[in-house]
Amino acid sequence: MDFEFSEEQNILRESVRRRMDDLVTAEYVRRLDREQAYPYEVYDACVEMGLLQMPFPEEVGGLGGNVLDMVVISEELSRKSFDFFTAYGGSVFCGLNVLRNGSPEQRAYWMPRLLSGEVKFSVSMSEPDAGSDVGAMRTTARRDGDHWVINGQKVWATGAGAKNNVINVYAKTDTTVHYRKGMSLFLVDNDTPGVKLRKLDMLGRRCVGTYEIFFDNVRVPADRLVGGENNGWHCVLSGLQVERIASTAGYAGAAQAAVDLAVEYARERKQFGRPIGTNQAIAHMLADMQTEVEAARWMMLRAAWMLASGRDALREISMAKLFGSETYVKVANMGMQVLGAYGYNMEFDMQRHFRDARSVTIGAGTSQMQRNLIAGLMGLKVQ
Numbered sequence: 001m002d003f004e005f006s007e008e009q010n011i012l013r014e015s016v017r018r019r020m021d022d023l024v025t026a027e028y029v030r031r032l033d034r035e036q037a038y039p040y041e042v043y044d045a046c047v048e049m050g051l052l053q054m055p056f057p058e059e060v061g062g063l064g065g066n067v068l069d070m071v072v073i074s075e076e077l078s079r080k081s082f083d084f085f086t087a088y089g090g091s092v093f094c095g096l097n098v099l100r101n102g103s104p105e106q107r108a109y110w111m112p113r114l115l116s117g118e119v120k121f122s123v124s125m126s127e128p129d130a131g132s133d134v135g136a137m138r139t140t141a142r143r144d145g146d147h148w149v150i151n152g153q154k155v156w157a158t159g160a161g162a163k164n165n166v167i168n169v170y171a172k173t174d175t176t177v178h179y180r181k182g183m184s185l186f187l188v189d190n191d192t193p194g195v196k197l198r199k200l201d202m203l204g205r206r207c208v209g210t211y212e213i214f215f216d217n218v219r220v221p222a223d224r225l226v227g228g229e230n231n232g233w234h235c236v237l238s239g240l241q242v243e244r245i246a247s248t249a250g251y252a253g254a255a256q257a258a259v260d261l262a263v264e265y266a267r268e269r270k271q272f273g274r275p276i277g278t279n280q281a282i283a284h285m286l287a288d289m290q291t292e293v294e295a296a297r298w299m300m301l302r303a304a305w306m307l308a309s310g311r312d313a314l315r316e317i318s319m320a321k322l323f324g325s326e327t328y329v330k331v332a333n334m335g336m337q338v339l340g341a342y343g344y345n346m347e348f349d350m351q352r353h354f355r356d357a358r359s360v361t362i363g364a365g366t367s368q369m370q371r372n373l374i375a376g377l378m379g380l381k382v383q
């Protein structure tokens with residue numbers, strides 16, 4: 001067994017950490033969270049440092065990294081803010097999808113634009129009546145000459161309102177068949193006539209933002225359909241494992257940051273003439289928090305390693321996603337207890353972890369849906 005990252009991966013981690021420490025100060029994160037402002041500087045730094053390009057092959061302008069490199073980047077970005085990481089994740093996950101499923105012309109068009117930072121990508125599947133049950137989506141795309149016309153409503157689209165964002169939207173192209181056979185993927189600029197966006201007032205992840213989108217007779221050229229007509233479900237599945245494991249790495253990085261905050265506070269905060277961390281009750285709580293994060297991280301790393309070595313890791317990734325997301329929620333909650341009233345105060349950072357964490361057992365497949373999947377892979381029939 002080998003539990004080591006490569007020398008290059010250690011250097012990658014160090015350089016991301018150093019750059020993020022310089023750029024993403026605690027005050028910067030607090031200000032953006034307060035102002036609900038998109039972290040453009042962080043996104044630009046990801047482009048400038050080659051982090052965005054890392055998971056893409058060299059022939060399309062990438063750096064030829066693998067899923068383990070992505071995991072390192074995801075962890076490090078999320079140590080600053082899981083919310084900020086989702087800006088990176090959106091572009092990378094959608095970009096890899098276009099790479100896998102796009103035509104040579106589509107790859108040649110989109111890859112340079114994405115990897116240079118000229119455009120960003122976001123994904124939009126969910127609708128008011130189609131959450132876990134993606135197939136219930138009602139947004140449609142109808143062919144009209146050399147265009148497609150999209151109509152419908154989407155919701156909860158992360159980062160869709162950012163400057164130069166191209167929404168990777170799934171719509172029904174055949175409503176008469178099962179959704180797995182009648183859904184397609186379209187790339188729609190967020191300023192296309194007929195697209196109306198509204199940034200929603202969410203508990204957390206307030207910078208990259210969560211959007212409601214209305215499509216009112218939105219016309220896109222035929223070459224904006226990626227992966228072939230009625231092949232959207234294949235596009236969704238083809239990237240699922242990489243997306244889930246990179247997000248899970250984000251949970252581990254963010255959860256570790258919450259533990260670090262709590263430990264630092266427990267060392268400094270004095271009550272009854274001594275640091276609160278000298279109370280066994282607090283020290284044990286911190287020990288439990290670190291143990292859970294460590295377990296979540298190793299589940300994630302093993303699953304990522306399996307995927308990087310070309311194995312199917314759906315079971316391991318689903319378990320790591322489930323455990324990792326629940327762990328971030330748990331440690332942010334315990335962290336608030338360690339900080340007392342300061343944890344509950346908007347001027348301290350633990351509340352942001354508490355708010356951001358609460359989304360991760362819901363987004364990218366709820367904990368219940370992960371359990372359904374895991375139980376199914378155990379041979380159980382779950383209704």
Ligand SMILES: Cc1cc2nc3c(=O)[nH]c(=O)nc-3n(C[C@H](O)[C@H](O)[C@H](O)COP(=O)(O)OP(=O)(O)OC[C@H]3O[C@@H](n4cnc5c(N)ncnc54)[C@H](O)[C@@H]3O)c2cc1C
Pocket residue numbers: 123124125126130131132133155156157158159202205210359362363364365366367368369372383
């Ligand atoms: C912050 C945030 C960002 C998001 N970003 C995006 C994005 O970028 N793009 C996008 O398309 N979507 C996005 N989503 C949407 C996300 O994918 C959905 O919220 C998720 O799929 C769940 O759908 P729902 O919220 O409608 O809940 P529902 O599916 O209505 O579920 C409600 C509850 O019922 C449970 N449940 C439902 N079905 C079952 C079942 N069969 N068995 C057991 N329990 C079940 C769920 O687990 C949950 O607890 C985001 C969500 C959040 C919170």
